[in-house]
Amino acid sequence: MRIAIVSDIHGNLTAFNAVLEDLRSVAPDLVLHGGDLGHAGPRPAEVVERIRELAWRGVMGNVDEMTVRPKSFEDFIRPAPQLDKMWNAIREVAVWTRAQHSTEQIEWLGSLPIMQVEDDVALVHASPTTTWCSPDPEASNAEFEVAYGSIPRALVVYGHVHRPFVRRVGTKTIMNSGSVGLPYDGDCRASYLLITDGKPEIRRVMYEVEQEVRLCRESGMPHPEWVQSMLQSAKPEMI
Numbered sequence: 001m002r003i004a005i006v007s008d009i010h011g012n013l014t015a016f017n018a019v020l021e022d023l024r025s026v027a028p029d030l031v032l033h034g035g036d037l038g039h040a041g042p043r044p045a046e047v048v049e050r051i052r053e054l055a056w057r058g059v060m061g062n063v064d065e066m067t068v069r070p071k072s073f074e075d076f077i078r079p080a081p082q083l084d085k086m087w088n089a090i091r092e093v094a095v096w097t098r099a100q101h102s103t104e105q106i107e108w109l110g111s112l113p114i115m116q117v118e119d120d121v122a123l124v125h126a127s128p129t130t131t132w133c134s135p136d137p138e139a140s141n142a143e144f145e146v147a148y149g150s151i152p153r154a155l156v157v158y159g160h161v162h163r164p165f166v167r168r169v170g171t172k173t174i175m176n177s178g179s180v181g182l183p184y185d186g187d188c189r190a191s192y193l194l195i196t197d198g199k200p201e202i203r204r205v206m207y208e209v210e211q212e213v214r215l216c217r218e219s220g221m222p223h224p225e226w227v228q229s230m231l232q233s234a235k236p237e238m239i
Contacts, residue, residue: 005177005193007034007159011041012181015190018207034159035061035125042219060112062131068110092222122153126160144169164202
């Protein structure tokens, strides 16, 4: 059994198309998506519609939840008012993103579950209880146990942090699929995860980053220079 996990596309259709081409050659038995599909890229509706056409099962990410329920974002940021400038920028991008989606697409995003289970693999966006908070790759084993110990599966996959890794924690293998459209590990290539008979492989796929940068500038989305900087550096940036 070969399962691919494709997560955190963030409206980057250029990267997503490159990953789809790689998937055609890999030919997994099943593809699941890990959420965070549209927000922060120039073509959010196109990405969501393509996934709906492919009929991939998947989970809700935090920006999917923000698109459907803006209050979830306001609740998350309330403890950190010192980052108000960045929160305002995210809020503006979210308003623009929501306007790109059809009512049907927003309803579909709202219907996504928080967890998918396939054989011995459990997939969440961040954790089984929230789309907003998850351990960083450097977190302690104890933090991973708190986050994922309740999941009755040996293989646990999440996204959210945009940094792919595979780590053994107790009886579980914890994996992060990385990000297709907005990597944060210094490698601009799209990232996704392939699990073959329980063995994980992080796959990296080249795509035309500068083409996506140009589309950001031309799309009318707010703060395109911020997204451009992150696409080119493959690192998170403050604003």
